Amino acid sequence: MANGLREENIRRIIALEDRISDCRRCPEQLHCVRRPAMGKGELAPEVLIVFEGENQYTGDFNWIIEMRNLLKHYLGVEKIYHTFMIRCTPKTCSARHSAFCYTTSKLLDRDHNCILTKKPCNGVPIKSDTVQILNCLAYLIEEIDILNPHFVLLMGERVSEFVLRSYGFYDSPKPGQIYVYNQRHLISAVNEQAFDENECQKLKPAFSA
Numbered sequence: 001m002a003n004g005l006r007e008e009n010i011r012r013i014i015a016l017e018d019r020i021s022d023c024r025r026c027p028e029q030l031h032c033v034r035r036p037a038m039g040k041g042e043l044a045p046e047v048l049i050v051f052e053g054e055n056q057y058t059g060d061f062n063w064i065i066e067m068r069n070l071l072k073h074y075l076g077v078e079k080i081y082h083t084f085m086i087r088c089t090p091k092t093c094s095a096r097h098s099a100f101c102y103t104t105s106k107l108l109d110r111d112h113n114c115i116l117t118k119k120p121c122n123g124v125p126i127k128s129d130t131v132q133i134l135n136c137l138a139y140l141i142e143e144i145d146i147l148n149p150h151f152v153l154l155m156g157e158r159v160s161e162f163v164l165r166s167y168g169f170y171d172s173p174k175p176g177q178i179y180v181y182n183q184r185h186l187i188s189a190v191n192e193q194a195f196d197e198n199e200c201q202k203l204k205p206a207f208s209a
C-alpha cells in the first residue's frame with residue numbers, strides 16, 4: 001500500500017473513531033460502557049472480521065490471537081483486522097435499576113468501577129435490539145469502505161443478515177456462503193462461540209474462490 005494512501009486511511013479511521021466516541025444515538029446503552037468498541041489490526045487488511053459486539057471471546061486478547069492464527073494457517077491470509085457491528089454492548093444492571101437511575105451520564109469510572117456501587121461493574125452483556133443495530137451499522141459500513149478488504153468475514157447469523165442486507169442481499173445466509181459486492185467477498189460464518197479449527201477449515205473454499 002502506498003504511503004499516501006496508508007496515511008489517508010489512518011486519518012479517516014481516526015476521524016471515524018472520534019465520531020463513534022462522541023456518539024449518543026443509543027442513550028440507554030451508554031451508562032455501562034466506558035468506551036465504544038473499536039476495530040484493531042492491519043490498516044490494509046486482506047480480511048476484515050466482523051463480530052457482533054464485545055464479549056468474553058472478543059474481549060480476550062489470547063482468543064483473538066488464536067483465531068487470527070487459525071485464519072492464517074488454514075486460509076492463507078496474513079493481514080487481518082477485526083471490528084464490531086455494535087460498539088456499545090448493552091448490559092442489564094440490577095444496581096442501575098434499583099437506584100431508579102435516570103441520568104444519561106456514564107456510570108463507569110476510569111477503572112471500570114461503577115459510581116453507584118463503587119465496585120467493579122457486574123452488568124451482564126445482553127443482545128442489542130434492532131434499533132441499536134441500525135443506529136450503529138453505518139459506522140461499520142464506513143469502516144469497511146475505508147479499509148477496502150478483499151474478504152469480509154461475518155461472524156454469526158445476526159451479523160451476516162444485517163451486513164448482507166446493507167449490501168442488498170436478503171437471503172438467510174449459511175456458514176461458508178459467499179456474496180460478492182463490487183469485487184468484495186462477503187463470507188458468512190458461525191459465531192465466535194462456535195468457531196474452531198473445524199469451522200475454519202470449512203471456509204477454505206470461500207477463501208479460494
Ligand code: SF4
Nearest residue numbers: 023025026088135136
Ligand atoms: S451503539 Fe453505536 S450508534 Fe449506539 S451509541 Fe454506541 S456508537 Fe452510537
